[in-house]
Amino acid sequence: MRIKSVTPLWISLPLVEPIKMARTTVETAENLLVRVEDVDGFVGWGEASSAPTMTGETPESMVAAVNFMRPALEGLEIEDVSAFGQAIDGLMYGNAAAKSALDMAVYDLAGKRARKPVAELLGGIVRRDVPVLRMLAAADRVADVAAARRMAAEGFVAFKVKIGGAAPEADLERAAAVRAALGTGPHVSADANQGYTREQALRFAAGAAAAGLDFIEQPVAWKDLEGMAMVAAATAVPIGTDEGVHSLEDIERHHRMRAARGGSLKTIKLGGLSAVMTAGRRMDALGMSVNLAGKVADSSVASAAIVHLAAALPQLDWDVSVTCQYLARDITREPLRIERGHARLPDGPGLGVEVDESKLSASSVRRAASALIWAGTEPHRPRACALLPAASGPASPSPRAPPARASGRFPRAGKAFARRPKDAMRGRAAP
Ligand SMILES: [Mg+2]
Secondary structure, three states: OEEEEEEEEEEEEEEEEEEEOOOOEEEEEEEEEEEEEEOOOOEEEEEEEOOHHHHOOOHHHHHHHHHHHHHHHOOOEEOOHHHHHHHHHOOOOOOHHHHHHHHHHHHHHHHHHHOOEHHHHOOOOOOOEEEEEEEEOOOOHHHHHHHHHHHHHHOOOEEEEEOOOOOHHHHHHHHHHHHHHHOOOOEEEEEOOOOOOHHHHHHHHHHHOOOOOOEEEOOOOOOOHHHHHHHHHOOOOOEEEOOOOOOHHHHHHHHHOOOOOEEEEOHHHHOOHHHHHHHHHHHHHHOOEEEEEOOOOOOHHHHHHHHHHHHHOOOOOOOEEOHHHHEOOOOEOOOOEEEOOEEEOOOOOEOOOOEOHHHOOHHHOOOOOOOEEEOOOOOOOOOOOEEEOOOOOOOOOOOOOOOOOOOOOOOOOOOOEEEOOOOOOOOOOOO
């Protein structure tokens, strides 16, 4: 397929309620949306949430990065979609989130052309329903327990308590209260988002088993692997890394140093869908648990990509975070469905969701920039994703069933760009 045009858009999507993490509170998702059209008129969409403390990228920088790479992309023939992510990595250093949106859009485009779901292009579908992790991020014990009970009644079986913004003892009390409210069945983890010092993390770890936690995510700073290893050695509860994983090398290092027994994979950190598949396969081979996650918060575009990855990855011990459930508005004609706390692989080719371009009108441009900024002008809807309670729909497969193993062969990486404009990168200055 030959790319005709690449268009970056900056979209601004309000959340249903604020998500409170150790160092920040998210009230609005500021995301990059990328539209890629080929010469035959097929259109693919990709998305990346801005997460400056995780990837160093802002909405402005992601738009600038796509605009910088755009001359090298428009007019290109792509033969092997699985190698596209590696190929664009050579266009500029870093900017993994911006590159992940491009990679996602090209996968969507390739799937639509081939009339195949993206999960098939990623190596094959090994599951169609995945338990969706629900964040508990009110930073208030009563509110988090009430939310846990409400979401468990809707069918959710995996929960993550946001910690690190208070004293470890208060966080432990809140986590234990959530576990007590949910009983022993659901997964309950705690994510500090680097919010603790080593000493605080060790205090939390001392009570983590008694609080009934299944794992603790990123208790200390992303680069403090010695601290991670200290915390890991101090508790039987597995330690996971999130902010610390941006590459295969990071995974190997955490494993080697016994700094983590699992980790959270995100497209914005790894740089795209192929990279997440490679990382997930490597973690499975190392015996590390995998949490697959969108960033707070993706629209149904990136959330659909997460579900396609979840359908193809060999193992998802630590569940899947699909974040369109936290948005008040979405940008697709039909939002991704989350039914009984599970996401179902969308039908249809590509990502299986369609962006409603009428919502991306020029009238919603708020700031002069090279990107279109959409703030959402249509009437408020209660939730973006279609959250369906337990009373509706057929029963989903048990989330505790042994994970299916990948049987499909991963497409061999090869030459992604058959032709590249000779002057694609000539004379380009860094933005
Ligand atoms: Mg995390």
